[in-house]
Amino acid sequence: MAFFLETLIGGLMAGMLYSLVALGFVLIYKASGVFNFAQGAMVLFAALAMARFSEWIPKWTGIDNLFIANLIAFAIAAVLMFVVAWLIERLVLRHLVNQEGATLLMATLGIAYFLEGLGQTLFGSDIYKIDIGMPKDPIFMLDTVFPGGILVNKEDVIAAAIAASLVILLSIFFQKTTTGRALRAVADDHQAAQSIGIPLNRIWVIVWCVAGVVALVSGMIWGSKLGVQFSLTTIALRALPVVILGGLTSVPGAILGGLIIGVGEKLSEVYLGPYVGGGIEIWFAYVLALVFLLFRPQGLFGEKIIDRV
Amino acid sequence: MLYRENGQFKTTYRADQQIFPITQDRVAIGLMLAFAFIAVPLMASDYLYASILIPLVIMSLAAIGVNILVGYCGQISLGSGAFMAVGAYGAYNFFVRIPGMPLIPTLILGGLCAMSFGILFGLPSLRVKGLYLAVATLAAQFFSDWMFLRIKWLTNDSASGSVSVTQLQVFGLPIQSPVSKYLFCLAVLVIVALLAKNLVRGAIGREWMAIRDMDVAAAVIGIRPMYAKLSAFAVSSFIIGMAGALWAFVHLGSWEPAAFSVEISFRLLFMVIIGGLGSIMGGFFGAAFIVVLPIALNRFLPAFMSLFGIEISTAGVSHAELMIFGGLIVWFLIVEPHGLARLWSMAKQKLRLWPFPH
Numbered sequence: 001m002a003f004f005l006e007t008l009i010g011g012l013m014a015g016m017l018y019s020l021v022a023l024g025f026v027l028i029y030k031a032s033g034v035f036n037f038a039q040g041a042m043v044l045f046a047a048l049a050m051a052r053f054s055e056w057i058p059k060w061t062g063i064d065n066l067f068i069a070n071l072i073a074f075a076i077a078a079v080l081m082f083v084v085a086w087l088i089e090r091l092v093l094r095h096l097v098n099q100e101g102a103t104l105l106m107a108t109l110g111i112a113y114f115l116e117g118l119g120q121t122l123f124g125s126d127i128y129k130i131d132i133g134m135p136k137d138p139i140f141m142l143d144t145v146f147p148g149g150i151l152v153n154k155e156d157v158i159a160a161a162i163a164a165s166l167v168i169l170l171s172i173f174f175q176k177t178t179t180g181r182a183l184r185a186v187a188d189d190h191q192a193a194q195s196i197g198i199p200l201n202r203i204w205v206i207v208w209c210v211a212g213v214v215a216l217v218s219g220m221i222w223g224s225k226l227g228v229q230f231s232l233t234t235i236a237l238r239a240l241p242v243v244i245l246g247g248l249t250s251v252p253g254a255i256l257g258g259l260i261i262g263v264g265e266k267l268s269e270v271y272l273g274p275y276v277g278g279g280i281e282i283w284f285a286y287v288l289a290l291v292f293l294l295f296r297p298q299g300l301f302g303e304k305i306i307d308r309v
Numbered sequence: 310m311l312y313r314e315n316g317q318f319k320t321t322y323r324a325d326q327q328i329f330p331i332t333q334d335r336v337a338i339g340l341m342l343a344f345a346f347i348a349v350p351l352m353a354s355d356y357l358y359a360s361i362l363i364p365l366v367i368m369s370l371a372a373i374g375v376n377i378l379v380g381y382c383g384q385i386s387l388g389s390g391a392f393m394a395v396g397a398y399g400a401y402n403f404f405v406r407i408p409g410m411p412l413i414p415t416l417i418l419g420g421l422c423a424m425s426f427g428i429l430f431g432l433p434s435l436r437v438k439g440l441y442l443a444v445a446t447l448a449a450q451f452f453s454d455w456m457f458l459r460i461k462w463l464t465n466d467s468a469s470g471s472v473s474v475t476q477l478q479v480f481g482l483p484i485q486s487p488v489s490k491y492l493f494c495l496a497v498l499v500i501v502a503l504l505a506k507n508l509v510r511g512a513i514g515r516e517w518m519a520i521r522d523m524d525v526a527a528a529v530i531g532i533r534p535m536y537a538k539l540s541a542f543a544v545s546s547f548i549i550g551m552a553g554a555l556w557a558f559v560h561l562g563s564w565e566p567a568a569f570s571v572e573i574s575f576r577l578l579f580m581v582i583i584g585g586l587g588s589i590m591g592g593f594f595g596a597a598f599i600v601v602l603p604i605a606l607n608r609f610l611p612a613f614m615s616l617f618g619i620e621i622s623t624a625g626v627s628h629a630e631l632m633i634f635g636g637l638i639v640w641f642l643i644v645e646p647h648g649l650a651r652l653w654s655m656a657k658q659k660l661r662l663w664p665f666p667h
Contacts, residue, residue: 035440107639114636121629
């Protein structure tokens with residue numbers, strides 16, 4: 001029982017991080033109908049920028065406070081992501097307005113390649129570390145109930161807390177601010193939003209900026225866990241089934257989907273893996289999403305789209 | 310007026326329906342085939358075979374397969390690498406387990422394995438489309454990556470899924486030298502390309518295109534979406550599977566599951582985008598572009614950059630390659646969504662009017 005709970009909690013923590021990446025997908029899809037394959041590349045780009053700047057800033061300015069150096073690096077990386085978002089809107093999306101989803105998807109694949117190349121050209125392609133001072137030691141919980149207690153990674157808890165607070169912040173942003181309301185209007189109906197004077201292009205830039213910041217935060221967390229390296233791009237591929245499961249247009253869907261996938265992956269690996277040779281984490285989420293698609297193509301919270309001739 | 314079709318009268322339906330109704334086209338294709346089959350083997354070096362010609366021919370084959378699914382039927386697929394892997398390992402299993410198995414039936418059986426895998430993972434396409442389907446096909450990719458790494462039976466109990474084949478021969482002729490490898494792959498490519506061309510301009514190809522352009526409307530005029538989509542998946546994955554078997558057997562010789570990773574899937578999709586969606590010719594152009602570009606960059610980029618006094622490392626070249634690929638994809642999607650094949654047909658159009666511009 002204790003082991004099961006441990007796996008479950010581990011899954012929930014991992015799931016929170018998937019949700020964070022999935023959130024980036026959902027934001028962009030909601031507001032512009034673009035399925036952003038470049039989210040992984042954005043995570044890599046942002047994490048690389050942050051890792052390198054937090055390394056360079058103490059060298060350049062002589063600040064040796066880790067927190068301040070990280071803060072400045074975070075700010076610079078965020079500004080960089082804004083620039084990237086603006087450039088993407090300006091150079092790519094503006095020219096592809098009203099194209100089919102598949103075309104836009106392929107365009108984001110192109111953006112992904114470009115960003116991967118650019119990020120590694122600018123910041124180097126070694127493995128870098130981001131040290132945001134997260135404690136690495138595990139903590140034990142409930143050791144009165146179970147013998148030995150439940151082992152929980154403190155790092156994971158903090159990461160999940162950051163992810164959760166970002167999600168809350170974003171929902172406040174969406175619900176309470178004028179910009180958030182404009183974003184929701186655009187997500188609902190492009191034409192109607194435009195006709196009441198909401199500038200579509202600006203909304204897209206804002207959304208890509210927000211997605212850039214989300215990418216930066218997920219890159220920061222994953223980067224401090226695993227190190228910043230090229231393989232960071234693959235977490236976008238890990239987060240895809242989450243989006244599918246939750247529904248492409250739903251923020252709560254991304255969160256719940258992430259938790260389901262996280263738990264499902266861990267539990268299946270531990271309890272099912274030994275029977276089929278292990279390593280099933282790679283495809284379990286995908287097959288889960290695939291089976292789910294057959295029954296509910298729009299995802300858990302997605303909007304049902306009815307085609308008419 | 311070099312490419313003029315007036316004066317070429319057709320008096321039978323047969324003559325009107327042939328693949329290349331214009332004489333110049335027939336002559337050009339004949340010359341190209343003669344060049345590929347006769348002139349190239351006379352000139353090429355072993356390096357050229359191993360690094361450009363053989364990969365080019367096999368990737369063209371795979372690109373034709375992907376184009377049938379993505380370009381003609383509009384079912385976006387990121388699982389092409391998986392279909393190649395299934396083709397390769399399927400063919401390997403038949404080749405190793407049945408003594409004296411000839412090569413050509415092995416390739417076809419490998420293609421059939423990929424076909425059944427393709428149909429299985431094409432089933433979601435009946436319910437979902439576009440973006441969701443891309444994810445469904447990615448599932449095929451990750452599943453196959455895992456399958457050939459972990460299920461030992463499929464790889465004949467070899468460690469880490471790496472296997473090899475030797476002593477290939479067709480009709481008693483050994484396929485060992487680069488020339489024979491090239492000619493064999495080229496023969497397969499020409500036959501498949503011809504079949505594919507005929508398929509896409511026939512009834513079934515029109516059904517695919519109708520589904521691509523608007524599936525609901527196609528269903529209304531009596532095209533069965535299930536039949537059309539699954540047949541596209543079947544034909545496409547059969548061709549991709551054969552290409553995978555060729556890639557493994559003829560080009561690599563010994564391989565491991567990583568040879569068919571998701572990277573290959575993306576590359577194949579790029580070939581189709583850059584070459585031209587919905588065009589058999591585009592498969593050749595796209596494959597040529599994607600195969601040759603990295604080699605050309607590796608050769609010339611350091612020299613080019615040193616003109617400006619910039620030293621560029623191997624890693625730098627590969628990053629530049631990523632950036633150029635990415636930039637080109639976006640550029641093609643914006644400026645020329647029909648890819649290089651469209652430029653080709655525009656050139657033909659210009660030749661038709663030459664020397665008068667209008």
